[in-house]
Amino acid sequence: MELTLSLGESKERSLEEIAGDGGDRQSMGMELGFCMGLGFAQERRVEVGEESRGGDEGLKVEEGGWSVDLPVQLNLLPLAPIPRLDSTQLALPWSTEDMNLETPPVEEEEERAAILSSPIRMVSSLHMNFASGGGGVAAERASSRGSDEEENDKGRKKLRLSKEQSAFLEESFKEQNTLNPKLKFVLAKQLNLRPRQIEVWFQNRRARSKLKQMEIDCEFLKRRCEMLREENSRLHKEVTELRAIKSFHIQVPPTTLSICPSCERVSPPASPPQSPPTPR
DNA sequence: TCAGGCGACGGGCTTACTTCA
DNA sequence: CATGAAGTAAGCCCGTCGCCT
Numbered sequence: 238m239e240l241t242l243s244l245g246e247s248k249e250r251s252l253e254e255i256a257g258d259g260g261d262r263q264s265m266g267m268e269l270g271f272c273m274g275l276g277f278a279q280e281r282r283v284e285v286g287e288e289s290r291g292g293d294e295g296l297k298v299e300e301g302g303w304s305v306d307l308p309v310q311l312n313l314l315p316l317a318p319i320p321r322l323d324s325t326q327l328a329l330p331w332s333t334e335d336m337n338l339e340t341p342p343v344e345e346e347e348e349r350a351a352i353l354s355s356p357i358r359m360v361s362s363l364h365m366n367f368a369s370g371g372g373g374v375a376a377e378r379a380s381s382r383g384s385d386e387e388e389n390d391k392g393r394k395k396l397r398l399s400k401e402q403s404a405f406l407e408e409s410f411k412e413q414n415t416l417n418p419k420l421k422f423v424l425a426k427q428l429n430l431r432p433r434q435i436e437v438w439f440q441n442r443r444a445r446s447k448l449k450q451m452e453i454d455c456e457f458l459k460r461r462c463e464m465l466r467e468e469n470s471r472l473h474k475e476v477t478e479l480r481a482i483k484s485f486h487i488q489v490p491p492t493t494l495s496i497c498p499s500c501e502r503v504s505p506p507a508s509p510p511q512s513p514p515t516p517r
Numbered sequence: 518t519c520a521g522g523c524g525a526c527g528g529g530c531t532t533a534c535t536t537c538a
Numbered sequence: 539c540a541t542g543a544a545g546t547a548a549g550c551c552c553g554t555c556g557c558c559t
Contacts, residue, residue, distance in 0.1 A: 396524065397558070415550090437525060440550070445523085447551095 398438070402428045406435070410442050 398406070405428060409420075416424075416439050425432040 398524080418548090434524080436549085438523095440552095441524065444551075 396434075398430075402430070406438055406442070410439065410446075414443055414446070415439070 406424070409424060413420075416436060421432045421435050424430075424435045428435070
């Protein structure tokens, strides 16, 4: 789905341009991308790839929605594509599915390297061990989930991540909303979850973030639409007035017209036509 | 009891890589 | 050796299910 909205006459960028050469077309497929021009003098731009990135951007996203300060052009863009690591390059010695967390397969050094190479510095600074009871009941349930699943193939086990686990993942997501294989395994190990769970969490998080962003954008567009409607009606009124003046101008010879010094409007001559024009 | 949140899953698509004729 | 088709693996998105609060 590519939503393109264009209002007004300001110059806009096409989605193709926005996507750029290096854009990941696959992930672009469902990204919300639109460009809205409103025909004002300045240009502002908001890039949306993650949830509500308020701050220094031209448009601030607040709890209640957008704080509108008359943007001219709004471009919602996907984040720059993040290069994926090939799993074969990583030479991971364990299966990507059903990893046995009881015996951590990541070498300490590898893990350290993954952490350091990752933009998620929180990972290294927090480096919690959720396996040692820090994760609470959910973590315990999570740790025993592997064997549970083998016993219980038919029904999917419902797991609630602990607050700590959620917060940790949230921090990771803020830094980078996509996973590379190494990071996935590092997070899985640190949170005592399966890599698949990390993967699913990120997928769901992206989906929900996108949904939330769309709601915000929708709200913003509604407001803009309303503002434009009001302006449109105001301009219509002005046009009507000008037309009335113009038609009057055609009927009355210019020599008989006068301009009111106070309101600067063209006034018809006072009757009778022989008398000098009197300002209104 | 009901609604919403959220973890989990399956299916479809794309991309990168490998194999083979 | 170069090349294109077919196969495979992995990741992502989307829609949905169903448990839990």
